[in-house]
Amino acid sequence: MDRIVVTGMGGISAIGTTVAENRTSLIKGTCGMGRLEMFPSKFSDTLPVAEIKLSTEQLKEKLNAFEPGITRTTLLALHAMKETIAGSRLTDEQISSLDTALIGASTVGGMCMTDEMQRDAQKDTPGSEYLASYDCGSTYMYLQKRYSLNGPVNTINTACSSSANAIMFGARLIRSGKARRAIVGGADSLAKFTINGFNSLHILSPDLCTPFDEERKGLNLGEGAAFLILEREEDATGKKIYASLSGYANANDAYHASSLSDEGIGPYKAMSDALVSAKLDPAQIDFINAHGTGTENNDKLESMAMLRLFGKVPAFASTKANIGHTLGASGAIEALYCILNLEEQELYPGINFKNPITETGLQPLRMYQKAKLTHIMSNSFGFGGNCSSLIFSKA
Amino acid sequence: MELDLNKLFEQADTKMLAIEPSYEDIPPGILRRMGKAVRMGAGAAMPIVKNNPKPDGIIIATANGGKEDCVKFLNQIIEYDEGLLTPINFVQSTPNAIAAQIGLLTKNHGYNITHLHLGLAFEFAIIDADMMLSENPLNSYLLGAVDDISSYNYNFEDKNGWYKKQAITNKTFYEINSPGTIAGEGAAMFLVSGKRSGSVAKLLAVDTLHNEDEFLMKEKLQDFITKYLPAGERVDLLLTGENGDSRLLKYYSACESVVKDNVSVARFKHISGEYPTATAMGLWLCCNILQNQSIPGHMMKYAAPTTRYKNVLIYNNHRGTQHSFILASG
Amino acid sequence: METAQLKQQLKKQIVESLNLRSVNPDDIKDDEPLFGEGLGLDSIDSIELIVLLNRQYGVVIEDPKEGRKVLVDINVMADYIEKHRTR
Numbered sequence: 005m006d007r008i009v010v011t012g013m014g015g016i017s018a019i020g021t022t023v024a025e026n027r028t029s030l031i032k033g034t035c036g037m038g039r040l041e042m043f044p045s046k047f048s049d050t051l052p053v054a055e056i057k058l059s060t061e062q063l064k065e066k067l068n069a070f071e072p073g074i075t076r077t078t079l080l081a082l083h084a085m086k087e088t089i090a091g092s093r094l095t096d097e098q099i100s101s102l103d104t105a106l107i108g109a110s111t112v113g114g115m116c117m118t119d120e121m122q123r124d125a126q127k128d129t130p131g132s133e134y135l136a137s138y139d140c141g142s143t144y145m146y147l148q149k150r151y152s153l154n155g156p157v158n159t160i161n162t163a164c165s166s167s168a169n170a171i172m173f174g175a176r177l178i179r180s181g182k183a184r185r186a187i188v189g190g191a192d193s194l195a196k197f198t199i200n201g202f203n204s205l206h207i208l209s210p211d212l213c214t215p216f217d218e219e220r221k222g223l224n225l226g227e228g229a230a231f232l233i234l235e236r237e238e239d240a241t242g243k244k245i246y247a248s249l250s251g252y253a254n255a256n257d258a259y260h261a262s263s264l265s266d267e268g269i270g271p272y273k274a275m276s277d278a279l280v281s282a283k284l285d286p287a288q289i290d291f292i293n294a295h296g297t298g299t300e301n302n303d304k305l306e307s308m309a310m311l312r313l314f315g316k317v318p319a320f321a322s323t324k325a326n327i328g329h330t331l332g333a334s335g336a337i338e339a340l341y342c343i344l345n346l347e348e349q350e351l352y353p354g355i356n357f358k359n360p361i362t363e364t365g366l367q368p369l370r371m372y373q374k375a376k377l378t379h380i381m382s383n384s385f386g387f388g389g390n391c392s393s394l395i396f397s398k399a
Numbered sequence: 400m401e402l403d404l405n406k407l408f409e410q411a412d413t414k415m416l417a418i419e420p421s422y423e424d425i426p427p428g429i430l431r432r433m434g435k436a437v438r439m440g441a442g443a444a445m446p447i448v449k450n451n452p453k454p455d456g457i458i459i460a461t462a463n464g465g466k467e468d469c470v471k472f473l474n475q476i477i478e479y480d481e482g483l484l485t486p487i488n489f490v491q492s493t494p495n496a497i498a499a500q501i502g503l504l505t506k507n508h509g510y511n512i513t514h515l516h517l518g519l520a521f522e523f524a525i526i527d528a529d530m531m532l533s534e535n536p537l538n539s540y541l542l543g544a545v546d547d548i549s550s551y552n553y554n555f556e557d558k559n560g561w562y563k564k565q566a567i568t569n570k571t572f573y574e575i576n577s578p579g580t581i582a583g584e585g586a587a588m589f590l591v592s593g594k595r596s597g598s599v600a601k602l603l604a605v606d607t608l609h610n611e612d613e614f615l616m617k618e619k620l621q622d623f624i625t626k627y628l629p630a631g632e633r634v635d636l637l638l639t640g641e642n643g644d645s646r647l648l649k650y651y652s653a654c655e656s657v658v659k660d661n662v663s664v665a666r667f668k669h670i671s672g673e674y675p676t677a678t679a680m681g682l683w684l685c686c687n688i689l690q691n692q693s694i695p696g697h698m699m700k701y702a703a704p705t706t707r708y709k710n711v712l713i714y715n716n717h718r719g720t721q722h723s724f725i726l727a728s729g
Numbered sequence: 730m731e732t733a734q735l736k737q738q739l740k741k742q743i744v745e746s747l748n749l750r751s752v753n754p755d756d757i758k759d760d761e762p763l764f765g766e767g768l769g770l771d772s773i774d775s776i777e778l779i780v781l782l783n784r785q786y787g788v789v790i791e792d793p794k795e796g797r798k799v800l801v802d803i804n805v806m807a808d809y810i811e812k813h814r815t816r
Contacts, residue, residue, distance in 0.1 A: 046481040111493065115469070122473040124558065125551050131558030138555065139462065140494070141516045148609060157609060158523045159515040161494045169512055173527065180530045197469075200476050201489035206776065206793050256457075256502040256511035261432075261490045262773065273508055387490065388499025390511055428769055431748040485746075485780045487773055 007248040008175045009399070011240050012094070012187075012233035014087025015340045016080055017327040018054035018226055022087055027344050029326065030352035031372050036327050037212050037224050040194070042076075043118075047199055051208050054226030054328030055194055056080070071146075072133040075114040076227075078143040080333075081191035084229035085147055088187065092233050093243050096152075098185070104155040105183040106144055107174040109166035109190035111198075111332035113140035118196035140332070143191060155183060161332070163386030164295070165254075166190055167230070168335030168394055172252045174234050184239065189336035191229030198331065199225060205262060213298030215322035216307065216368050218359045223297040226328020230336035232343070247343040250379065250397040251282025257389030263301045268309035270391035271295075275313050275381065278393035284379055286314045289395070291351055291375070293338045293382040296322020296368070297329050302385060307364040319375075321354030321368040335384040335392065342380040342396045351375050404687060407670065407697045411568040413557075414548050415583040415672035424449060429504065432487055435584075436464035440497040440545035441504060443586035447541060448505045451590055455538035456510030458528050459498040459545070460520035462675035464513075467549030468492040497545055510540070518717020520544065521676040525605045525725070528591050536593045543588030544676035553582055561673075561718070563643070569669040570697075572643035580642040583672015587679035589686075599686045600727045603627050603710075608722040616722050617653045620714065623724045624657070628710060634662050635708045636694070638685055640677060640715030642668040650716045655701075658712065663705055665698040678715045678723055685711045689729030736807045746781045747774055759803045767802070775800055782806075787815030 013023060018036025020026035029036070036054040040047060063079040064070055067086065089099065098104060114137035115121055121138055123129045136142060141159040148157045156177065160169045167190025174186030202208050202225060209222035234249060255277055257270025264270060279286060295306055310317045323341050330337055345351055354368030378398050385391045408418070422430055422438055424445035430438060440459065448454065469492035475484045490496070495513040502511050510531060514523045521544040528542045546552075556562060563572070563579035572581060595601065604627035608619045628634065637658045641651045655664055665688075671680040688694050688708055713725040730738075740754035743763075747770065761767040764775070772793070779796045782788040788810055790796045799809045 118473065118476070121551075122470070122477055125470045125473065125554050127550070127554055131555070135555045135559045138551075139515070139517060141462065141520075144516070145609075154609075156523075156526075156607065157516065158519070159517075161513050161515045162498075162511070163493050163495050173512075176530045176534070177526075180533055182526065182530070196476060196481070197473065200481055200484055201472060201486070201492075204484040204486035204489055204776065205773075254510050254512060256499070256508050258502045258506050258508055260503070260771070261496065261499065262486075269508055386495070387493055388495045388511075389502060390495055390499065427749075427751040431750055432773075483780050483783050485777045487777060490773065 007237040008178055008234050009237045009240050009248045010232050010246040010343055011235050011243045012088050012092030013231065013246060013340050013343060014084045014091065015228065015230035015337055016056060016083045017228035017330065017337055018056050019326055021058065023340065030341065033353045033355045034326060035212060035355055036226065042194065043196060045196055045199060047203065050210055051199065051203065052212055052224050053194055054224060056227055073137040075134065075137050076116045076193035077110055077112055077114060077191050078146050080193055080227065080229040081143050081147060084189065084191065084231050088231040088233060100152045100154050102155050103184035104153065105174055105177050105186040106147060106153050106157045107160065107170045107186055107188045108144040109160045109170040109332045110140040110143055110192055111161055111163060111166055112192045112195045114138040114142055115197045116193040116195040162390035163388055164331055165335055165384035165386040165390045165392040166332040168384040168392040169254060171232065171335065171339060171394060172254060175249050175252065178234060178236060185233060185235040187231055187233055189229065189231035190333040192227055192330055192332040194225060194227045207299045209298060212356050213325055214356045215296035215298045215325050215354065216303050216361060216366060217357050218361050220298045220300060220303060222299050223324065224328040226330045228327060228330040228333045228337050230333060230340045232336065232339060245399040247346045247396045247399050249394065251278045251284065251395035252393065253277030253281055254392045257391055259389055262387050264305040264385065268305040270389050271306050271309035271383065271385055272313055274391035274393040275309065275383065278381065278395050282395045284395065289318045289379050289381050290377045291345060291380045292318055292320035293342050293380065294320050294322045295383040295385045296324055298324065304361055304363065306383065306385065307361060307366050311364060317366055319351060319369045321352065325355045338382050339394055339396065342382045345380055346377055346396060346398045349374060349377055405695045407570065409568055409570050412566060413562045413581050414553065415569060415581055416548065417584050425504065432491060433500065434465060434468045434491045436461060436545050436547040437491060437497050437500050439547060439586040440543065441500050443588040444501045444541055444543060445504065447588055447590050453505065453507060454541045454590060455535065456531060457498045457501050457507055457541045458512055458524050459543055460514045460524040460676050461494050461497055461545050462515060462517045462520050463546045463549065463552040464497050465492045465494045466551035467547065470549065470551045501541065517675045518721035519607045519723055521679045522605050522607050522723045525602065532591065532593050539590055539592035541588060542591045543586065544679035545586035546674040546676050547584040548582050572669065573641065573666065575643060576645050578644055578646050580644045580673040583674045583677060585671050585680050587683040600689050600729055603726040603728055606724045609720055611720050613649050613653045616650055617657055620654060620657050620724060627726050632710055634658050634710050634712045635705055636688065636711045637662050637664045638681055638711055638713045639664065639666055640668055640681060641666045642673045647716050647719055654714045661703045663703045664701040665694050666700050667698060675717060678713060678725065681713050681715065682725060682727065685713055685727050732807060732811065735810065736803050739803060739807060742781060742785060743778065746777055757803060761802055763800055763802055782810065786810050788813045
């Protein structure tokens with residue numbers, strides 16, 4: 005079969021509500037971190053987050069989405085989906101076709117309604133409007149209804165690599181003939197649940213996160229959503245092709261529930277297997293959009309794995325310094341950024357970096373630059389050792 | 400515990416709790432941290448992994464796994480007002496913890512994924528395994544599903560009207576004509592590969608539909624059978640997820656009308672209870688039926704004269720809108 | 730509270746909060762390493778124990794790394810509690 009190509013995309017993050025806005029911000033090196041404002045929390049003034057400055061009510065107005073039980077995660081997904089569909093050349097018939105799949109991901113899902121969920125979970129409280137919304141799958145069931153989708157609709161959760169796996173699953177559905185096209189991606193909103201959860205593990209930074217820096221103190225949480233449309237190249241005649249998805253892999257670190265092994269087995273295997281699947285040598289990767297959360301564990305071990313695999317590590321950076329860690333959306337948003345790199349033949353600066361990790365000496369890219377780019381790798385490593393790596397190539 | 404499928408454990412409540420073993424295959428230091436879904440899933444998986452070559456990946460489905468720990472963590476947030484909180488509930492609340500823990504216990508660095516799409520999560524896990532095996536024909540995968548009854552999902556679903564309001568027994572709940580069913584929980588795990596010899600069953604096809612219209616469902620089922628039933632063969636058994644909820648009877652009736660009178664019809668939800676990935680239990684029971692060539696009396700809804708059970712069609716409906724069709728043969 | 734009593738209570742609390750089902754508190758030796766060997770606890774357990782010290786004894790340990798210097802064995806923990814407890 006010929007290539008799997010990207011023929012549409014849409015995304016929203018703390019640095020832009022559209023793909024174009026995201027690009028402008030990335031070029032400028034905008035940092036989307038700020039004060040938590042959307043819900044009251046003890047951490048509002050102490051933990052920077054990358055919040056999208058559109059309230060849930062504003063999102064409902066903008067998207068004409070007032071259904072009872074609709075959550076912020078679903079609204080962000082809808083926002084990105086709207087842009088994706090609008091910019092694509094898909095007809096209504098194709099969208100509703102039995103061979104159009106929607107493969108989504110989320111880790112927070114409706115749990116962004118943290119207080120409501122806690123109340124609803126008690127035996128004797130009356131049920132709120134969100135009773136059927138807490139599941140991660142409910143976001144994609146909403147989109148299924150809203151867009152009258154009749155093809156396969158599925159939801160995947162592999163923690164922080166969730167939407168990377170959604171992208172892979174969609175591609176594989178196309179390769180196997182089970183779908184002709186796939187809308188793939190993920191969404192997650194900020195939530196009291198995740199802020200407290202990550203804080204309990206002491207991996208949130210009280211300052212702006214500094215991926216790959218010697219003094220890094222942890223990650224900043226973010227929120228967002230992104231979707232790509234994947235099709236077979238033979239079906240994309242006459243359409244704009246943004247990039248091709250030329251390789252991918254999923255591997256498990258199998259070491260610990262919330263940290264990576266000293267050898268970085270999972271990251272190494274995911275990157276190495278992705279290269280094999282793309283039939284590429286390490287030297288052919290022009291840039292890596294690293295997982296780079298800013299935690300002590302991830303950044304060191306991702307660096308070691310990159311050194312072990314590449315020897316001479318290609319240019320790399322983490323966009324989590326711009327948009328925070330968007331959890332279930334991160335794989336998809338960062339894939340979108342890789343596609344922008346390839347489409348525009350440019351690289352964005354890795355921000356908030358000062359000094360390399362002593363043990364590795366690796367420095368992320370620090371300046372915006374135009375570049376000849378053919379193959380780009382995007383890494384996402386999650387809790388439970390769920391590691392994934394995607395390779396996108398120039399259209 | 401000796402397994403006798405002919406014996407039905409009677410449960411008189413709206414919750415059918417799993418009978419848990421002592422989990423000897425899980426080291427105590429790891430077991431202590433596991434929430435119920437994780438230990439049921441790992442507990443069901445370990446005997447397979449112990450007695451077979453290491454699978455090349457782990458493909459798990461769960462709609463609610465980890466949510467009990469989620470509620471425990473939420474309660475901490477409220478009780479301590481976002482103060483100092485213990486992290487283990489948060490770490491174990493992620494649905495991928497089941498697949499991750501199995502991977503960790505077995506040092507499996509291969510493909511590892513969790514499917515979540517409620518009543519179709521297990522079906523997509525099967526589709527995933529099917530694709531992996533097409534891409535890697537010599538591989539084998541651990542495939543399975545688990546869901547537990549946690550205060551999280553039980554109270555939400557009860558308030559949403561999915562469970563019977565009166566206390567009932569699983570022996571009679573098919574006869575009570577009222578909305579609602581009994582909550583269940585369980586784990587079912589399988590080793591799947593492309594190797595026919597030595598296998599218990601062959602999965603011929605799986606398909607899904609998301610729609611409320613029973614006529615559309617009937618059409619889809621007819622197409623499914625036409626497309627995937629081997630030429631010249633018949634469906635020998637229809638195994639359904641009928642669950643005592645009067646609102647969903649029309650789908651099961653529609654299904655039975657497609658396969659016609661000379662096909663045996665059996666049901667399994669009185670054994671498993673209702674939960675999103677219960678079809679995995681249905682498939683497990685199907686494998687038992689194919690191996691033993693007999694159906695426990697309490698499962699039988701309609702017994703057609705049959706000399707051999709070869710092709711089994713499993714139909715399940717989750718909350719009216721999610722339909723799953725699985726065709727397996729012995 | 731007498732030191733011996735505190736140590737006994739601490740052992741019970743550790744077993745309970747870490748759900749160490751197969752461990753009898755009386756079998757934990759006062760100088761048995763909590764991490765690595767001995768009880769074989771890990772980094773998540775160390776955070777759990779920091780929370781326990783805070784909730785039960787009002788002992789504040791800000792940084793998990795600093796915490797590992799205290800969470801050595803029952804003797805060291807009890808000693809630290811006696812010096813820093815506010816409850």
